[in-house]
Amino acid sequence: MATPQELSDFLAQVERRAFKQTAYAVRDDHVALDIVQDSMMKLSEKYAHRPVTEYPMLFQRILQNTTKDFWRRQKVRNLWTTLFSSFGSGQDDDETDPLEILGGDPDNDHDQPEAQLQRSQTLAIIEDAIKKLPARQREAFILRYWEDMDVAETAASMGCSQGSVKTHCSRAVHTLASILEKHGFSKPGI
Amino acid sequence: MKTEQENAKEIVNLLDEGTSQLDRKVLDRLYAARMKAVGQLAARRQTVAESEADGIGRVLRMSGDYMHQHRAVMPAVMIIGAALMLFVITQQLTNQPAIEQSDAFLLGSELPPEAFVDKGFDAWLARSSQR
Numbered sequence: 215m216a217t218p219q220e221l222s223d224f225l226a227q228v229e230r231r232a233f234k235q236t237a238y239a240v241r242d243d244h245v246a247l248d249i250v251q252d253s254m255m256k257l258s259e260k261y262a263h264r265p266v267t268e269y270p271m272l273f274q275r276i277l278q279n280t281t282k283d284f285w286r287r288q289k290v291r292n293l294w295t296t297l298f299s300s301f302g303s304g305q306d307d308d309e310t311d312p313l314e315i316l317g318g319d320p321d322n323d324h325d326q327p328e329a330q331l332q333r334s335q336t337l338a339i340i341e342d343a344i345k346k347l348p349a350r351q352r353e354a355f356i357l358r359y360w361e362d363m364d365v366a367e368t369a370a371s372m373g374c375s376q377g378s379v380k381t382h383c384s385r386a387v388h389t390l391a392s393i394l395e396k397h398g399f400s401k402p403g404i
Numbered sequence: 405m406k407t408e409q410e411n412a413k414e415i416v417n418l419l420d421e422g423t424s425q426l427d428r429k430v431l432d433r434l435y436a437a438r439m440k441a442v443g444q445l446a447a448r449r450q451t452v453a454e455s456e457a458d459g460i461g462r463v464l465r466m467s468g469d470y471m472h473q474h475r476a477v478m479p480a481v482m483i484i485g486a487a488l489m490l491f492v493i494t495q496q497l498t499n500q501p502a503i504e505q506s507d508a509f510l511l512g513s514e515l516p517p518e519a520f521v522d523k524g525f526d527a528w529l530a531r532s533s534q535r
Contacts, residue, residue, distance in 0.1 A: 215445075215449060215452075216445070217449075218442045218443075218445050218446040218449070221441065221442050221445050222438060222439075222442045225438045225441060225442070226438060229434045229437070229438060230423035230424075230426060230431075230434065231419075231423055233423075233426070233430060233434060234419065234422060234423055234426075243430065247430065247433045247434070247437070250434065250437060251433075251437035251440070251441075254437050254438060254440070254441035255437075255440065255441050255444065257441065258441040258442070258444045258445045259444060259448075262445050262448070333418070333421065336418060337418050337419075337421060337422050340415055340418050340419070341419075341422065344419075355412070358412075359412040359413070359415070359416050360416050360419055383408070383412075384408060387408045387411050387412050387415070388408075390411070390415050391406070391411040391415075394414075394415075
């Protein structure tokens with residue numbers, strides 16, 4: 215059984231990425247936080263006896279399954295929210311201020327250096343693009359490149375073949391790179 | 405033309421910057437969730453340790469309690485047990501020659517004198533004593 219310190223160190227290392235990854239999938243920060251919290255509790259409750267080296271893969275699997283559970287529960291509710299959202303003010307993602315996504319203070323926009331602002335805008339564009347990726351491509355990209363898992367580990371986490379992982383990753387990177395290029399952010403370091 | 409890995413690395417660098425700029429409220433909630441999970445694990449480890457120690461301790465306590473309650477008679481029980489063992493052992497040792505003597509007497513009394521000069525009988529006797 216892992217020690218509390220080992221579990222704490224692992225969760226501290228992955229919690230931010232787990233939140234962002236889930237937020238891309240569910241497009242709601244509060245829901246993403248709930249899912250991440252539930253996943254942490256499940257890891258602690260059911261898999262703490264496993265070696266710490268298995269935690270990255272286990273936690274990713276738990277995160278994905280918890281996210282899928284959320285979507286199952288939302289399946290029926292979405293029918294009604296879709297109906298009512300057409301009458302309400304709603305939330306148009308395309309008009310969202312990128313600085314709000316980053317948690318910045320809109321009143322201080324004019325004080326930010328131009329490079330930092332450009333980078334923030336690039337981040338917002340990429341995050342928006344990731345949200346719009348097909349779910350499997352997004353999962354493959356995040357696990358393979360952001361969580362730094364190898365192809366075999368990614369395939370095990372996703373429950374698919376290694377060939378599928380490579381295909382999903384290739385398509386995801388191609389899509390994201392095309393979007394960056396389209397917005398004029400193709401130079402290195404941008 | 406950049407490779408897939410190069411493109412991916414640039415994108416990941418951007419995403420990492422995004423995680424470093426998370427809202428304070430989000431960070432606080434993540435911290436609270438982590439502490440809750442760690443607390444749950446710590447509580448379970450405590451429970452497991454207590455139950456293991458309790459199990460072994462219970463057996464020792466019962467043995468000790470039994471011996472303590474019967475401490476007055478324990479020396480007597482041990483002495484009686486030792487005496488019994490001694491009796492059994494000595495009986496085994498003293499009875500063996502007597503049995504051998506009686507067997508020899510029986511054999512000698514029932515046999516005719518001719519049996520003692522019959523070499524075939526000697527061979528038979530040797531065989532039967534080995535069984």
